[in-house]
Amino acid sequence: MGVFTIIMRKQPIPYILYILLLIPGILVAGFNMSVQTNIRTAIAFNLSGPVCLGIVSIFCYKRKISYQNIHKVLLYMALPLVSTVVYLFVFTPDIRETITGTGSNYAASGGFGPNQVATVLGLGMFVFAARFFMLSPSLFLKMINGFLLAVMSFRAIVTFSRGGVITALIMIAAFVYFYFLKVNAKAKFRITRVVFLVIGLGVMVWGYSSLQTGGLIENRYANEDALGREKADITTGRTDLISFELEEFFKNPVLGVGVGKIKELREREVGILAASHNEMSRILSEHGLFGLTALLILLLTPLFFRLKNKSNIFFYSFYFFWFLTINHSSMRIAAPAFVYGLCLLDIQYNQKKKKQLSNRYGRIRSLPS
Template sequence: MAFHIALGFAVYIFNAFSKYYLIAICFYFLYRIITNANRKDEILLAAGYMTGFEVLSRMTGGAISYEFAKYAVIGFVLIGMFFKGFKLTSWPYLLYTIFLVPGIVFSAINLSYEAKVGNAIGFNLSGPVCLGIAALYCYDRKIPIARLQTILLAVLLPIVSITVYLFLYSPSIREVLTGTASNFAASGGYGPNQVSTVLGLGAFILFTRIFTVKNRFINIVDVGLLAVIGYRALITFSRGGVITAIACAVLFLIVFYLKSGVKQKVNLLPKIVLLVSVIVGIWVISSFATMGLIENRYANEDAAGREKGDVGTGRAAIFQTELEAFKEAPFTGIGVGKSKEYRKKRTNIEAASHNEVSRLLSEHGLFGILALVILLVTPLAFGLQHRSNIYLYSFLCFWFFTINHSSMRIAAPAFIYALSLLKIDYAPKKKTAIHRK
């Protein structure tokens, strides 16, 4: 933890350090995976860390390419498959990946001559392909609960570095307030939507650790981090990540309560009271720091208290054009990356999609519908059959909420979705008996 706090300082002082660090951790994880032959699913540890580090590398200019984290996750998972393969029962995700191929063909046919076909396909398909490959590896794979907690910690640690960076970049929110719109200055000069999403993920992981990690000192540290990360997520003024984190936390708490014994349920109450108090405290402090503007934001009002017309800040218009594109080509779709050109031509709005569901429909047509059915039905059927993963519904919630407000711009929704497909072993590790002569 201390190392990642220091990392936040180092990256703020010397932005280019994030690029060298990114290269170093890639080699470090490759070394661990190959030398251990992925015996303890080290590839999930590597993929998780890259997922958490992605936004920090982007906001500091350290990303080797914009989609590098997704490609890195795909690369690590493929190496993992080389060592461990994947279950034949994961065939729905192989089918899902195949359903993405026709959209590439129609993209090559339909995109304008000025468009860079490779970039359009990479930007729009790297996320869905990342999900497919990661899900293929994770489906029905059994891992101990301690290993899953280590993977989630790997996701969390770079988010701690992001939080440190944000405090150094804009220590006072009042100095950078510009109204109730998403605040780039409070988000490290980067996209508030993506920053809010990853901070919300960090807050959710911390929330779950307070119930699953049985160590009082660690719990105290986690509560403190939850307060700090939750505050920074709120003052980005981007609502998607915060609302997603709350929904995931509520779902996790319901599942955890239902699976707990009578004694555990009694012990839950003090923790719930503490966490509710922390959340209320975060809101009060955020309201004071933003002079009440954060309340206007969540009430869908401008700085003067007037109600805004579009709660989705322009997303509804984008969604509508993609539905129109789907109606024009319901079977084949208009091709990967074509929806941006289509929208520009129809409405003069030049913006990428914020909604992965409508994008799949418009660009992939019938194949997009089939892909969505697989993504929704397969984990739910898996959960009903096994019921071992207490994170399943929370992880699915994170994926679904995130792709509806931020599409798949970052690797987080793809990787977290894949983790929902793991089978969790809660049995304590047996100690090996030592026989003495």
């Protein structure tokens, strides 16, 4: 509704082109239909994420948003995750009863995909870590945000899905680094103390997770099985899937194999019925050079925008979340598409907010209006 009702001062030409570049893959899939192909299902399943990303990007492209409102957006994004964590504790109150090995744990994920659950909980970890640093002036708020950060970290870890947790840590590290650069010496000292608090909290959460899983979580992150033997493939077979998709891209470099066709080809040629976890290799194999162009638009447009506008303090956290998530979990959920759009926002810092931040946290430098 916003795309069609709100006046856009900056035309999102790159993302309109991006959506148009996805159309040839649909036509190729239609021309190459086999008996088992359900073209409607294939398009809906494989293009819903990329199209969602395009629509979000069109809406958010260089759109102005206040500093207060970006925090509201993050909070409203995190509140349902609090409900998710409550559900997970109700579904599996005793983690030790669900542990059978070092594989991804569906029981500890509420019966849903561990990869996707860990991904969204990792996003919640980032939001409450940011609030712990920026919006916790009192001890009470520090305790609330710290508790939610710890609980989400614990439930993300015990899914035994590493991608979401590692992505969250990279997001938090990027946020702290750029936040640290933008404040004065007094605030730098305060941030340093908070960093040590967060690290201490993380060590306690990891220790508790290890205790609850009987040490198996340590084996999981060390790429070992339950007996401590090193696994042959740290990517759990994903390297083979990516290699196959890149080979198909080189065989069909112009138009690709068509939307949803790579899964059928993999089953027919190598006998493996599995969808790729990697959106980058999938878009290349299914869309060819059109997919490569679309991918380059997604990769480079936010970076070019960042060169001209450095107002978004969360930019790299959002960008890394999108990039890392589509490489380990593809776009099976809307989260990476939505968060990618947040990279394109122009955050406005009014003078009143600058003064409040200066009084509370120390003067923030180099935040253009």
